[in-house]
Amino acid sequence: xxxxxxxxxxxxxxxxxxxxxxxxxxxxxxxxxxxxxxxxxxxxxxxxxxxxxxxxxxxxxxxxxxxxxxxxxxxxxxxxxxxxxxxxxxxxxxxxxxxxxxxxxxxxxxxxxxxxxxxxxxxxxxxxxxxxxxxxxxxxxxxxxxxxxxxxxxxxxxxxxxxxxxxxxxxxxxxxxxxxxxxxxxxxxxxxxxxxxxxxxxxxxxxxxxxxxxxxxxxxxxxxxxxxxxxxxxxxxxxxxxxxxxxxxxxxxxxxxxxxxxxxxxxxxxxxxxxxxxxxxxxxx
Ligand SMILES: Nc1nc2c(ncn2[C@@H]2O[C@H](COP(=O)(O)OP(=O)(O)O)[C@@H](O)[C@H]2O)c(=O)[nH]1
Ligand SMILES: [Mg+2]
Numbered sequence: 001x002x003x004x005x006x007x008x009x010x011x012x013x014x015x016x017x018x019x020x021x022x023x024x025x026x027x028x029x030x031x032x033x034x035x036x037x038x039x040x041x042x043x044x045x046x047x048x049x050x051x052x053x054x055x056x057x058x059x060x061x062x063x064x065x066x067x068x069x070x071x072x073x074x075x076x077x078x079x080x081x082x083x084x085x086x087x088x089x090x091x092x093x094x095x096x097x098x099x100x101x102x103x104x105x106x107x108x109x110x111x112x113x114x115x116x117x118x119x120x121x122x123x124x125x126x127x128x129x130x131x132x133x134x135x136x137x138x139x140x141x142x143x144x145x146x147x148x149x150x151x152x153x154x155x156x157x158x159x160x161x162x163x164x165x166x167x168x169x170x171x172x173x174x175x176x177x178x179x180x181x182x183x184x185x186x187x188x189x190x191x192x193x194x195x196x197x198x199x200x201x202x203x204x205x206x207x208x209x210x211x212x213x214x215x216x217x218x219x220x221x222x223x224x225x226x227x228x229x230x231x232x233x234x235x236x237x238x239x240x241x242x243x244x245x246x247x248x249x250x251x252x253x254x255x256x257x258x259x260x261x262x263x264x265x266x267x268x269x270x271x272x273x274x275x276x277x278x279x280x281x282x283x284x285x
Contacts, residue, residue, distance in 0.1 A: 003186030005195045010175045014047065017126060017172060021048050024170060025104055028054045028096075030127035030136060033063035033084070036071045037279050038188035039128050043177050052103050054081045054123075056096075058132040059192075061086035067277035074281045087135040096140050097167060122168045128194040129174030137161055137169050188278055193269050203236070206261020209268060210242065211235030212278060220274040224267070239264065 021027065027048045032039040036057060055075045060068050068084055075082045081103040085092035100123060101108060111119055125133050138144050145161040159171040176195070180186040189195045191209050213221050214229045222229060225242035233241075236257065243260030250256045267273045 002183070003180065003190055003195060003200060004178075005199055006176055006178045009173065013173045013175050014043070017124070017175070018047050020124060020170060020172075021051055024051065024122045024124040025107060026052045026054060026100055026121070026123045028056055028100075028123055028125045028136075030056045030058050030125060030131050030133050032128070032131050032192050032194070033057040033060045033068055033071065034192055034277050035188040035279050036074075036277075037284060038185045039131060039192070039194065041126075041128060041175060041177055042181075043175075044126070048124075052081075052107075054083060054099060054103060056083045056085055056136065058085045058087055058136060060084050060092065061088055062271050062275055064275050064277040067280060070281050071277075074284075085132075085136065085139075087132045087139050090139045093136070093139040097163075100167070118165070120162075120166055120168045122170065124170045124172065126172045127174060128176055128189065130193050131174065133174065134171055137171050140167075140169060191265065191268060191278065197265070202261040202265070203239075203257045206257070206264050207235040207239045210239040210264060213268070213273070213276065214238050216278070217274065217276050220276070224273055 027044075029040070029044055057063075057068065057071055057075075072082050072084050081099055083092060083095055083099050085096075087093065100121060104121060108121075111117070125137055127133050134147055141161055141163045145159075147159075161169045161171060163169060174194070176189070180189075186195065187205070187208055190197070190200055190205055191212075197205075210221070211234075218229050221227070221238075221242075226245050227238065227241040229238065239257055239260055240255045242264070243255035243257060246260065246263070248256040248259045248263075264273075268276070
């Protein structure tokens, strides 16, 4: 399955980001802690140039806690400022302003020296669709200013939000990139909901996710779906076994694979299955 989703509005957003980046002091790149590599847009480096950067690993509540710590260390070792957040509860968000100030300390000292004390720090927030950009901004601002919804592609156009006199945030619509180098990147983005379901074959998507979870988190899959995991089974056979246990049958006693795929994706995305990180630092080439 070749997943590509690069609608015209993303080209427009990309242009807007490149234009606006001159007006900001720092770029906060929000990634999904469950897929900390796949949810990084490879075009961001070229788009934002040498602007100071903050890496925000969001959705930590849905990711494996041990892996969260590893991924935080991974990006810190690359010299990046890193923040681990759960925007559902707001965990980690309080550290945002101090982390930004620390990343910009030289610039802020210069402003101070020039008497520019009232100048607000401007931060652009960007990331793939549905990663939590608007929710993050609302958490930082302590109110609902940015429109958030559990569906890729809700924020349109640019939106400045004033947190307080010292800090302004720019919300941006989610962007992907024209071609996923690796099929697994497209799949990871689809499992986590960054790519619209409507553009994919759900049976294939559900089968691949089931296979991946059975390899990485077999106990959790067994606990929830009551299936024995045969290591030599095909991905779709594992999905089929779960569907059979759930009684998702169609005429002739066949398993309704699409229904089971929908259930698996919903249960994975809502966290009912557990906290899973689909990429591990050792995977990085
Ligand atoms: N569990 C969990 N859900 C989150 C988190 N951040 C955002 N969400 C939810 O994810 C959905 C998409 O968030 P939104 O801010 O609109 O994403 P955006 O498209 O990147 O602006 C919303 O339903 C949020 O409530 C998080 O850290 N944990
Ligand atoms: Mg948004």
